[in-house]
Structures are given as structure tokens and as C-alpha cells.
Amino acid sequence: xxxxxxxxxxxxxxxxxxxxxxxxxxxxxxxxxxxxxxxxxxxxxxxxxxxxxxxxxxxxxxxxxxxxxxxxxxxxxxxxxxxxxxxxxxxxxxxxxxxxxxxxxxxxxxxxxxxxxxxxxxxxxxxxxxxx
Numbered sequence: 001x002x003x004x005x006x007x008x009x010x011x012x013x014x015x016x017x018x019x020x021x022x023x024x025x026x027x028x029x030x031x032x033x034x035x036x037x038x039x040x041x042x043x044x045x046x047x048x049x050x051x052x053x054x055x056x057x058x059x060x061x062x063x064x065x066x067x068x069x070x071x072x073x074x075x076x077x078x079x080x081x082x083x084x085x086x087x088x089x090x091x092x093x094x095x096x097x098x099x100x101x102x103x104x105x106x107x108x109x110x111x112x113x114x115x116x117x118x119x120x121x122x123x124x125x126x127x128x129x130x131x132x
Contacts, residue, residue: 011096015100018100019100019103019104022104022107025107025108025111026054026107026110026111026114029111029115030047030050030051030054030111030114030115030118031047033046033050033115033118033119033122034046034047034050034118036122037122037125038125038126038129042122042125045121045125046118046121046122049114049117049118049121050114050115050117050118051114053110053113053114053117054107054110054111054113054114055110056110057106057107057109057110057113057114058103058106058107058110059106060106061102061103061105061106061107061109061110062099062102062103062106064102065098065099065102065103066095066099068098069094069095069098069099070095073091073094073095073098074091075090075091078090078091078094
């Protein structure tokens with residue numbers, strides 16, 4: 001990263017470069033599951049339901065991580081390798097690391113919840129189509 005890049009922009013670029021592939025990990029299974037729909041309207045509903053579930057779950061995991069790290073992490077309980085090494089914001093670095101990992105875990109949990117919700121919605125749609 002260029003030294004002239006503002007720190008927040010640099011962090012955003014680094015975050016994007018390290019997480020773009022999660023779209024493939026999440027998108028391919030959700031879109032494949034939605035293909036089980038028998039018509040375009042149900043397919044669209046399943047896609048929206050799936051992606052919204054993943055997004056909300058990931059946001060909740062991220063916000064919860066921010067709250068927990070601000071409540072729990074202090075300069076006193078950071079690992080020794082983070083302290084005494086220049087003037088870097090090691091506490092912020094540790095929080096960002098936790099947030100990144102929690103976002104990945106939140107996305108994977110969201111994928112599982114989305115798949116479950118999509119399957120239940122698909123079952124309901126098929127029962128409705130049969131007149132049950």
C-alpha cells in the first residue's frame with residue numbers, strides 16, 4: 001500500500017482484498033439452492049431471503065464483536081508481542097482482527113441460517129402449489 005494512502009482508505013482496500021472471495025463461498029450455494037424453485041417469482045424471493053439473512057447475520061456478528069472488543073480488550077490484556085513495538089495502535093489492530101474473523105464466521109453462520117430458511121420457504125411454496 002502506498003504510504004500516501006489515508007489509513008482508513010488503506011484499511012478499507014485491505015479489507016476488500018481479503019474478503020471478496022466470501023461472495024463466491026456464499027453466493028454459489030445460495031443461488032444453487034434457489035434454483036430448486038419452480039418459477040421465477042419463488043426464485044427471486046429465495047435469493048432475496050438468502051442474501052438478506054446472510055447480510056443481517058454478518059452485521060449482527062460484526063456489531064457484537066465491536067461491542068465485546070471495546071468492553072474486554074485493554075492495553076493491559078493484549079499479547080506481549082503487541083506492546084512496546086513503536087507507536088502503532090495495537091489495540092485498534094487487535095479489534096480489527098477480531099472484527100475480520102467475526103465477520104467471516106458471521107457470514108458462514110448466515111449461510112447456514114439462509115440455507116435453512118430457504119429450504120423451509122421452498123417447502124412451503126411447494127405445499128401451497130399443491131394445495132395442501
